[in-house]
Amino acid sequence: VDEEQRFGVKQKELLRQLRLNVDVLALSATPIPRTLQMSLAGMRDISVIETPPEGRRPIRTHVGEYDEELVKQALEREAARGGQSFYLHNRVETIEDAAEKLQQMCPELRFIVAHGQMRERELEERMLSFLAGDADVLVATTIIESGLDIPQANTLIIERADALGLAQLYQIRGRVGRSDVVAHANLFYPDHSELSAEARARLATLADHTELGAGFAIAMRDLEIRGAGDLLGAEQSGHVAALGFELYVEMLGEAVAELSGQRRPVARPVRVDARIDAYVPGSYIAAEALKIDLHRRIALSESEDELRELEAATEDRYGPLPEPVENLFRIQEAKHSLALVGADYLVFRGGRATVGPVGLAAAEVREQTLAQWVWGHTFGGGLFGTASSVAASSRAETLSDTAAGAWITAVAVVGPVLEVTAVRPATPAERAGLLTGDAIVTIDGRQPVRQTLDLNLATGMSSQLRVYRGGQIINLDLVPRAPWPQPAGGGATYVRRVLTSPPPALEMGKVRGGSAGLVLALAYIDVLTVGDLTGHRLIAATGALGPGGSVDPVLAYDAKVDASARAGASFFLMPRADLSAVEPFARGRTSLVGVSSVKEAVLWLCANGGVSSVCTR
Incomplete structure (x- = not known):
């Protein structure tokens, strides 16, 4: 199903009923919120194509109040460099008047009108005429949203961008910039004071995301603005405010896990009373929504591995963790670990910790020591x-x-390492002796950065790796060898994370x-x-x-x-x-x-x- 966002739930379900067993592959530059949420929740698989066609360049996007002088300049500039333009006026009743007004503004340009209420042959003739270069500007409705590939058309003007949806705007913007020429998209609205909050959010999103392959990020923003809809019904957007987001996500996760045959452990509630600062300061993350999201993700983490990955991702995105944020992670880590030994609470006062109650019947529980979870603080x-x-x-x-x-x-203190997640055979990484699970602590005596490996390989230089493996330190040399070019990462894949191996x-x-x-x-x-x-x-x-x-x-x-x-x-x-x-x-x-x-x-x-x-x- 191509251009999946143009189909309703009933239409897509009708297509599935054509066969008893059918595999469905849906393609879209901007998936609808319902489809995207189903993928993020694990109910559908998702793949993201991030590599643009060769030679494509980002579209320069301008958002602002309607300005006839800007419109005139944009159309004349495109004609002067031998290109064509789209002008979107989404009202069939007044589209001819709009074209006449544009003709008066730019008398030297040639205009042609197209809309969906024309007869099929007439519409085809006009589109072929524009494709042949017989007109400089195509004045059209949203029928240009998809299916057009005209490389010489590289200026777009949307008269009432505030009246269109976010995914629709992104699709229409994609009509330009389909060659190696820099394209321009001008999104106009009548008056800033008349814009609704959602319209402002849609236009701001288009202005922020101009990079190639931004469709997925825009779809995520559309999901945030419109909501996920009814995953079990026909609504393709809409919020779950009545249920509550956290409860909704938790219930959805439990349902997906049950249907997929996975065991979902029930988290044991643990109360931690530690008189320390544990919060996300505004000096570290300014946006309130992002601060709340980090608190939410820490609280919803289900394992120590998940928590460590979140900690590494937070440090990578926002910088070194300040002490209050680090304390926040340590408290959640203590909750995970204390839940494993059956504890209900932890009280930390004056350098001393009290935990209770803890049953010590099982051998695996006896091996758990309190200080593993409370910053290694013991006495004597x-x-x-x-x-x-x-x-x-x-x-x-x-x-x-x-x-x-x-x-x-x-x-x-040592910082994140590069953990080897896979090693391909007959590559420099395999010849060096790297194994899956190895943790590269330093590269050439410095912090391990993947780019250092790639740069050394590209310039024919060997890399001295200090590797932590199974409680031992091993020094390896990763040496480039013909044929060239060398495989990325020396033929291995890595994840940057805090070392989790035993000491x-x-x-x-x-x-x-x-x-x-x-x-x-x-x-x-x-x-x-x-x-x-x-x-x-x-x-x-x-x-x-x-x-x-x-x-x-x-x-x-x-x-x-x-x-x-x-x-x-x-x-x-x-x-x-x-x-x-x-x-x-x-x-x-x-x-x-x-x-x-x-x-x-x-x-x-x-x-x-x-x-x-x-x-x-």
């Missing part, structure tokens, strides 16, 4: 060592929870407890990146990890300072909040450095002899 113990190996003593019993929180903090094994010695948070995070960062963050020195560190990677106070500083001095550490990194209290008994024994976050500790190490790829980020 101490740690001393370097950022590449940890070796010293402490009094606490376990380190697994602290390690989990430190790993989460470390991968956040690598470290030499822990006797290190234990929540005080190990800072040094473990630094150790993980050092393992993942190229170079030596410590600058080939012994660095001592202590500090519990708090929200957003903050370094929080610990206990027993006297024992920690003694251990640092005995080990011969060059510096002792510690929570900034306790620096003044510790300085008196540390003077002359070790050099104290106060930090308030893991990122600050990394910056200090980079500025004081550390040589690591993380220092360039």
